[in-house]
Amino acid sequence: xxxxxxxxxxxxxxxxxxxxxxxxxxDAAHLGFTTSPHEECAVEGAVxxxxxxxxxxxxxxxxxxxxxxxxxxxxxxxxxxxxxxxxGSSDWDPQRTAAALTEAIVALEQEQPFDLILFGxxxxxxxxxxxxxxxxxxxxxxxxxxxxxxxxxxxxxxAGTVTARREIDGGFEVYELPRPCVLGVKEGxxxxxxxxxxxxxxxxxxxxxxVATSAVAGGQQRxxxxxxxxxxxxxxxxxxxxEAAPAVVDxxxxxxxx
Amino acid sequence: xxxVILDHQGDALTEAGREALTFGRTLAGRMGVxxxxxxxxxxxxxxxxxxxxxxxxxxxxxTHELLTDYGPDAHSSVVEQMIRELEPDAVLACGTERGNExxxxxxxxxxxxxxxxxxxxxxxxxxxxxxVQWGGSLLEDCALDADVALxxxxxxxxxxEPGDGQEPDAESFDVALTDADLVTLVRQRVVMEAGVxxxxxxxxxxxxxxxxxxxxxxxxxxxxxxLGGRVGCSRAVTNLGWRPHSDQVGQTGxxxxxxxxxxxxxxxxxxxxxxxxxxxxxxxINTDAEANMVVKADWAVIGDLHEVIPAIIAxxxxxxxS
Numbered sequence: 001x002x003x004x005x006x007x008x009x010x011x012x013x014x015x016x017x018x019x020x021x022x023x024x025x026x027d028a029a030h031l032g033f034t035t036s037p038h039e040e041c042a043v044e045g046a047v048x049x050x051x052x053x054x055x056x057x058x059x060x061x062x063x064x065x066x067x068x069x070x071x072x073x074x075x076x077x078x079x080x081x082x083x084x085x086x087x088g089s090s091d092w093d094p095q096r097t098a099a100a101l102t103e104a105i106v107a108l109e110q111e112q113p114f115d116l117i118l119f120g121x122x123x124x125x126x127x128x129x130x131x132x133x134x135x136x137x138x139x140x141x142x143x144x145x146x147x148x149x150x151x152x153x154x155x156x157x158x159a160g161t162v163t164a165r166r167e168i169d170g171g172f173e174v175y176e177l178p179r180p181c182v183l184g185v186k187e188g189x190x191x192x193x194x195x196x197x198x199x200x201x202x203x204x205x206x207x208x209x210x211v212a213t214s215a216v217a218g219g220q221q222r223x224x225x226x227x228x229x230x231x232x233x234x235x236x237x238x239x240x241x242x243e244a245a246p247a248v249v250d251x252x253x254x255x256x257x258x
Numbered sequence: 259x260x261x262v263i264l265d266h267q268g269d270a271l272t273e274a275g276r277e278a279l280t281f282g283r284t285l286a287g288r289m290g291v292x293x294x295x296x297x298x299x300x301x302x303x304x305x306x307x308x309x310x311x312x313x314x315x316x317x318x319x320x321t322h323e324l325l326t327d328y329g330p331d332a333h334s335s336v337v338e339q340m341i342r343e344l345e346p347d348a349v350l351a352c353g354t355e356r357g358n359e360x361x362x363x364x365x366x367x368x369x370x371x372x373x374x375x376x377x378x379x380x381x382x383x384x385x386x387x388x389x390v391q392w393g394g395s396l397l398e399d400c401a402l403d404a405d406v407a408l409x410x411x412x413x414x415x416x417x418x419e420p421g422d423g424q425e426p427d428a429e430s431f432d433v434a435l436t437d438a439d440l441v442t443l444v445r446q447r448v449v450m451e452a453g454v455x456x457x458x459x460x461x462x463x464x465x466x467x468x469x470x471x472x473x474x475x476x477x478x479x480x481x482x483x484x485l486g487g488r489v490g491c492s493r494a495v496t497n498l499g500w501r502p503h504s505d506q507v508g509q510t511g512x513x514x515x516x517x518x519x520x521x522x523x524x525x526x527x528x529x530x531x532x533x534x535x536x537x538x539x540x541x542x543i544n545t546d547a548e549a550n551m552v553v554k555a556d557w558a559v560i561g562d563l564h565e566v567i568p569a570i571i572a573x574x575x576x577x578x579x580s
Contacts (some may be wrong), residue, residue, distance in 0.1 A: 013493075013509065014527045017396050026396075037510050095371055122358075122374075124509065126391055126398070129353075129374045129410075130362035133330075137366040142441045144330060145359045148503070167504055168355075170455045173328070174446035187510040188496070188503025219371030223386065223399040233556060237547075241561035242569030248541065249573045251557055255539060257461050257485055257517050258574065 001055035001152065003046040004114040006101060006132070007039040007074065009067040010125045023224030025091065026125070035070045037187045038120030044192040045150055045185060046118055047078035053155055055115075056080040058108065062100055064089045068208045076195035076203035083108065084210045091126060095218025098134030104211045105139065113180050116152070116162060121145050121184040136182035144175045145184035152179075260286040261318075261346035262295045263337060263361075264309060265354055269302035271309065273458075273515075274352035276418030279312035281411040282350050283421055286313075289381045291347060294318065295426070298336050299325040306428050313421035318344070320431045328356065329443035334363030336433050341368070341406060343431075348381070353390075353410035365408050373402060375412040390415075393509030393532035414515050414536035454488060456505065461487030462516045464507055464534070465495060468523020468544065468563060472500040477567045478522065484574055490514060492530045508533035522563040526551030543567070 011017060011031040018027040035043070046057040059074040061067045062085040071082030085104050092100070105117070117139075119132030129145075136143030149165030149172070162181055166173045167188070177183075195203070238247040252258045262282040265275040279295065286293045295314035297305055299321065306317045320336045337360060341349060349364070351357035353375040365372030375390040377397065385402040390412045456462065463482040465475055475489060482489045490507040491500070507514050508530045519537035524530060526542075526549055534540065542555035543563045552558045559566050 013529045016528065017392055019396070093371070095369075098366075124392065127375065127393065128372075129358035130365060130372055133359070133362040134366045137363070142331070144442050145362075146355045166355075169457055170451050170453075171447065171449040173444045174448065175442060176445045177441065188506070191497070191499065219403040220373055221401050221403070223401055225391065225396055225398050228394070228397050233554060235542075235552060235555050236557045238541075238557050238559050239561075240559070242565045244559040244561065244566065245569035245573040248557075248559060248566075248570050249577060251539075251541065252485070252518070252574070253577075255517050257487075258577070 001050055001053045001116065002112060002114045003049060003055065003057045004105065004108070004117045005039065005042045005046050005057060005059045005074065005079070006117065006119045007043065007059055007061050007070055008036045008120070008123045009033050009061065009063050009070045010036045010123060013037060013124055019225045019227065023226060024222060025089070026225065033066070033069070035073060036120050036124040038122070038185055040192045041187050041189040042118035042120055042185045043074045043077060043079060044190045048190065049116070049150065049152055050078070053152060058083065060101065060104060060108070061085070062087055062092065062097055071208055072203040072206065073195070075206045076199040077193055078199065082206060082208045084208050085213055086210050087213070091222065093218040093220045094128040094130045095134065095220070096215045098131045098138065099215035100213035101131065102135050102138040103213050103215060105135065107211055115179045117141070117180070117182045119182065119184045121186045132182060132184045139182070141180055141182050142177045143182035143184065144177065147183045147185045148188045150183065150185070150189070259291050259344070259346045260289060260293050261340065261344060261349045262293060262314065263349065263351040263357070264295050264297050265352055265357060266297060266300060266305055269300065269304045271305065271312070273418055274354045274357065274413060276312055277414070277416055278350060278352040278411060279309065279314060280418045281416045283313040285348070285350065285379050285381070289347060292316070294344070294346070296320065296337065296340055298333050301428070301430065306426060310426035311420045311423040312418070314426045316427045316429055318429045318431045320433045322433050322435060324435055324440060324443065325433070327444045327447070329440065330359050330363050331439045331442045332435055333360045334367060335435060335439040337364045338367045339433055340431060346406060348407035348409060350409050350411060353412050357410050361408055361410055368406070370406065370408055371402060371404050372408040373400065374410050376409050377412050377415045379409060381407070393529070394535065395528045395532055413513055454486060456488045456490055456507070456512045456514060459488040459514070460517045461485040462490045462507070462514050462519045462537070463487055464490040464492070464519060464521045464524055466492040466522070466524030467494045469495070469500070474564065475501065477564065477571070481520070481567055481571055484571060487516065492524050492527070521551050521555070522567065524551050525549050526554060
């Protein structure tokens with residue numbers, strides 16, 4: 001199976017995000033960076049499929065030269081190749097991002113198409129919820145979002161299907177897509193592995209080719225980023241330790257949930 | 259005209275559908291136009307009436323033998339056909355998994371921009387909107403240049419409230435679907451649990467790393483069951499394998515909106531907070547009085563959750579018994 005994962009370098013989730021003085025970007029000065037969480041699971045899912053069915057995983061990103069760090073990380077956990085669309089440090093709008101990725105994928109597929117392309121459901125930072133869908137439609141392939149389970153029929157090559165599970169409130173929906181297809185996956189698909197020593201060595205040696213793009217700006221443009229107003233709430237301390245239980249239950253009774 | 263795509267379950271609007279109409283009423287007021295609504299896969303009169311109560315002047319219903327269950331291609335095809343025929347100035351859905359998915363497909367079909375998870379929208383010659391980034395811990399103001407504004411409002415960005423409540427005009431919309439629209443229809447629907455679920459639970463008992471182990475959640479389970487609620491947890495807990503990912507509350511998990519969220523042993527990292535912040539009330543139980551969750555809560559108990567929760571369970575049982 002030839003599988004492509006599209007990933008994004010983002011500040012590590014959990015950190016407090018500050019904005020630059022001009023409001024146009026996240027202040028990266030004191031931030032650690034990582035692969036967007038859904039996409040870390042996409043890479044793990046792709047590596048697991050290749051372990052079952054054979055083949056190889058390619059990882060593609062659009063970003064600054066520093067994003068090659070996330071491509072190397074993917075190689076350290078089992079991907080074979082990493083490809084960078086270097087667009088400098090500015091954030092591109094969703095239409096432009098999708099157009100550039102589509103262009104890169106068409107170039108990578110000159111000899112053979114990918115059987116499966118995985119995106120994260122949405123990026124942890126900009127959260128546009130659309131790049132994977134735009135790419136899939138541009139390539140003329142079916143796509144489903146919110147996927148937390150993937151099964152591949154046959155040996156994974158050429159014709160066949162992909163069965164994908166999407167979690168919904170109280171259960172899941174099952175989709176069956178013909179290959180080649182595209183999935184937007186979510187954290188919970190798996191628990192990503194840690195790099196091995198062998199993987200780390202491979203990631204240092206791997207060459208990261210760069211591809212150029214001619215994509216132009218779309219119709220949504222950033223004016224500025226800002227932090228939401230913090231609602232300051234006065235916390236009422238109901239007590240310390242188990243003695244606080246009656247006061248807690250008074251609150252539950254007051255709210256009508258007892 | 260503003261066209262609002264309604265999320266519904268059977269013959270009733272979902273809370274997300276009501277939120278979209280509530281958000282849409284404000285937006286249509288600013289645009290100086292009527293709210294019209296679209297219901298895909300049902301023409302039930304109860305649904306049409308409810309859409310009217312929440313402000314829709316006209317409800318367009320699209321029914322088809324292949325629209326009885328969800329499919330992103332089929333649903334987005336219907337919306338595209340409605341845009342071409344009804345020529346709305348803007349199309350709005352609620353930013354649920356489905357809402358964002360359908361609108362992204364529509365945008366790709368029209369090669370138009372799509373702005374997801376707006377919390378504020380100002381129409382005009384050039385539209386500007388404020389949208390959610392980082393699940394809500396950062397906001398982005400952006401400008402939109404488009405023939406038709408394609409938007410979703412952030413889930414729980416507004417509290418759903420009915421409007422003037424007039425009976426709307428009902429219009430049946432003829433749809434044409436192609437084979438390509440049918441590839442992504444749901445093949446099977448598997449129900450794992452009936453009854454109250456995490457996104458709709460009136461009480462959520464959340465546990466974090468402070469719970470200490472998978473077994474430690476049994477007390478939270480007991481309290482949640484007692485209160486007719488559900489157990490939730492932080493990302494740290496699912497990463498440790500103590501709970502399934504479906505229990506995760508947060509940016510990469512579920513957005514909850516209970517009457518009360520009881521957060522035990524949770525520090526309140528931003529990734530968790532954005533999933534919990536739509537809770538109407540929050541009670542934190544933590545040994546650390548300075549924890550972020552304690553600071554942001556309405557009420558807090560400072561102490562070991564493994565002592566406090568059994569005491570709450572005993573107190574609830576005692577009061578119900580008396």
